[in-house]
Amino acid sequence: MEWLFDLIGPGHTELASTLVLYSFVIAAGIFLGKLKIGGISLGVTFVLFVGIIMGHFGYIVNPEVLKFVREFGLILFIFAIGIQVGPGFFSSFKKGGVLLNGLAVLIIVLNVSIVLAIFYIDGNTEISALVGVMSGAVTNTPGLAAAQQTAGTTEAINIMAMGYAAAYPLGVIGIILSMLIVKAVFKIRTEDEIKAIEDEIESSQQKPRIVSFEVTNKLIDGKTLYDLHQILHCDFVVSRLMGADGKVIIPTSKTELHVGDKIFVVLGPNDEMKFKGVIGHEIEMDWEEVQSQVYSRRIVVTQSKYNGVPLGDLRLHTAYSLNCTRVNRAGVDLLASPGLRLQMGDRLVVVGDLNDIERLSVRLGNSMKRLNQPNLITIFVGILFGIIVGSINVGFGMKLGLAGGPLVVAILLSRFGYKFKLVTYTSSSASLLMRELGICLFLASVGISSGRGFADTVFNTTGMWWVIWGFIITFVPLLVVGCIARGVYKINFLTIMGLVSGGCTDPPALAYANNSTGSDAPAVAYSTVYPLTMFLRVVAAQALILCFF
Numbered sequence: 129m130e131w132l133f134d135l136i137g138p139g140h141t142e143l144a145s146t147l148v149l150y151s152f153v154i155a156a157g158i159f160l161g162k163l164k165i166g167g168i169s170l171g172v173t174f175v176l177f178v179g180i181i182m183g184h185f186g187y188i189v190n191p192e193v194l195k196f197v198r199e200f201g202l203i204l205f206i207f208a209i210g211i212q213v214g215p216g217f218f219s220s221f222k223k224g225g226v227l228l229n230g231l232a233v234l235i236i237v238l239n240v241s242i243v244l245a246i247f248y249i250d251g252n253t254e255i256s257a258l259v260g261v262m263s264g265a266v267t268n269t270p271g272l273a274a275a276q277q278t279a280g281t282t283e284a285i286n287i288m289a290m291g292y293a294a295a296y297p298l299g300v301i302g303i304i305l306s307m308l309i310v311k312a313v314f315k316i317r318t319e320d321e322i323k324a325i326e327d328e329i330e331s332s333q334q335k336p337r338i339v340s341f342e343v344t345n346k347l348i349d350g351k352t353l354y355d356l357h358q359i360l361h362c363d364f365v366v367s368r369l370m371g372a373d374g375k376v377i378i379p380t381s382k383t384e385l386h387v388g389d390k391i392f393v394v395l396g397p398n399d400e401m402k403f404k405g406v407i408g409h410e411i412e413m414d415w416e417e418v419q420s421q422v423y424s425r426r427i428v429v430t431q432s433k434y435n436g437v438p439l440g441d442l443r444l445h446t447a448y449s450l451n452c453t454r455v456n457r458a459g460v461d462l463l464a465s466p467g468l469r470l471q472m473g474d475r476l477v478v479v480g481d482l483n484d485i486e487r488l489s490v491r492l493g494n495s496m497k498r499l500n501q502p503n504l505i506t507i508f509v510g511i512l513f514g515i516i517v518g519s520i521n522v523g524f525g526m527k528l529g530l531a532g533g534p535l536v537v538a539i540l541l542s543r544f545g546y547k548f549k550l551v552t553y554t555s556s557s558a559s560l561l562m563r564e565l566g567i568c569l570f571l572a573s574v575g576i577s578s579g580r581g582f583a584d585t586v587f588n589t590t591g592m593w594w595v596i597w598g599f600i601i602t603f604v605p606l607l608v609v610g611c612i613a614r615g616v617y618k619i620n621f622l623t624i625m626g627l628v629s630g631g632c633t634d635p636p637a638l639a640y641a642n643n644s645t646g647s648d649a650p651a652v653a654y655s656t657v658y659p660l661t662m663f664l665r666v667v668a669a670q671a672l673i674l675c676f677f
Contacts, residue, residue: 138186146189153179153572175571183579194573201569202273203534207511208563210538225656228627231609232657235631236664238605246597255676256284259669260291265299265598267634271669277529278673289578294586295598302602303637307625310610318645321621325649336454336463337397343389344408354381363465364395367453367479368422376422378480380445394453425485429474430493436546440466448488450480472553502558506550513537532666626653633662
């Protein structure tokens with residue numbers, strides 16, 4: 129049985145022993161991370177704690193192998209995060225997103241300010257330990273990874289990991305506690321907040337309206353749809369038109385309108401009253417029951433050559449006698465304007481003859497099997513340029529490093545990749561696999577390397593102060609910003625819950641918010657602030673190390 133001990137016993141660095149160790153740490157960590165305490169689970173972060181335990185009991189990995197696995201896991205994780213948040217990164221600054229992102233930035237500024245205050249007032253704690261505590265306090269693993277990569281020394285890397293592990297558990301509790309205190313201070317009733325959100329969604333200005341009208345205005349009798357666009361100055365699509373003879377056609381810009389015609393229109397909610405004033409009254413009509421050769425179907429864009437192509441370039445009217453009424457992207461309906469640029473995975477709702485729809489389907493791909501194929505070229509081109517960008521000195525000796533470089537490149541690729549004929553679409557399952565595999569490899573490596581001295585460093589007065597400081601770093605900024613959001617800006621409490629969770633990039637807190645309210649509103653706010661917050665967390669951790677390490 130000596131061979132078995134050599135395989136699973138501590139102190140061995142052979143390849144087989146290393147693979148067994150990583151497999152056990154990751155599997156056990158994920159399993160334990162699924163266990164819930166008070167409805168909250170730590171998720172994949174438990175891999176770090178299992179790694180620390182194994183390292184404490186003498187399990188080791190060859191330093192070069194450990195460094196490679198750690199850095200490669202980090203790159204996979206960061207790049208997947210960038211691809212995920214990239215499409216919403218720039219749009220998150222629009223409209224209400226400006227206020228939410230401003231409040232999220234204030235959370236980060238307060239976090240960093242408290243870290244600096246502790247650093248100068250205490251005077252005996254290394255900045256590497258405080259950066260680790262800060263990353264754990266706000267449950268931000270990419271920030272920890274970026275700081276470790278920037279510091280570079282084994283001692284600093286291990287100290288940061290210990291500070292992270294010490295502060296993380298109370299970090300999650302502090303986030304949720306801040307929500308509860310804001311709720312108590314302002315005497316908020318969750319039911320009222322949910323109703324307010326539902327009323328707001330009902331009157332949303334984003335989702336296209338689908339309405340039927342009867343033409344009653346004699347002044348537009350004989351006008352074409354092109355003329356109507358010039359009169360109304362708004363985007364709309366007339367999907368179908370029924371004339372006085374009862375025949376249904378797919379109208380084009382040259383189609384004339386006549387009194388008594390019935391039309392099926394997709395338009396923005398802001399334009400509905402304008403449309404009624406010019407066309408006529410709204411009617412109830414089930415177009416699916418009308419006997420005609422006109423059908424509505426969804427077509428999925430899976431041909432990469434149409435990635436980034438404006439919808440108008442498809443020439444649907446002239447080439448196919450079809451109308452596109454709306455485009456569904458990631459579950460959101462968009463008005464099918466000619467300037468809308470298509471992306472892989474978009475679902476076009478088209479109306480027309482079945483034969484014409486079939487011809488367009490062949491052109492656009494319409495193959496779910498193709499969507500399931502990962503675009504590995506884009507991934508590795510992005511990683512290549514991410515490492516190059518991360519190695520550039522951006523001033524004052526600061527580099528984005530192996531964390532910041534791939535993050536920036538992934539965000540830019542996901543937004544502008546189509547200009548370089550790069551397809552950035554990744555199925556949800558493939559993106560999740562890459563992200564989870566990367567973070568598991570990274571956390572396992574960090575845990576194993578820092579486990580040897582963890583107990584001696586953390587389970588004493590120093591560790592106690594790390595836990596206390598971590599809670600302060602978490603709790604105070606969130607409470608301040610939560611009170612400002614509610615007291616000054618009157619933001620809905622469900623949105624505040626998402627803001628607080630997203631400001632700390634904390635999925636367990638978001639899960640608590642979603643489960644306790646039964647609403648998706650916290651997730652909407654979370655996704656609004658998450659891209660900028662994630663980027664700034666990485667930069668802030670690196671900046672602290674570069675300035676004070």
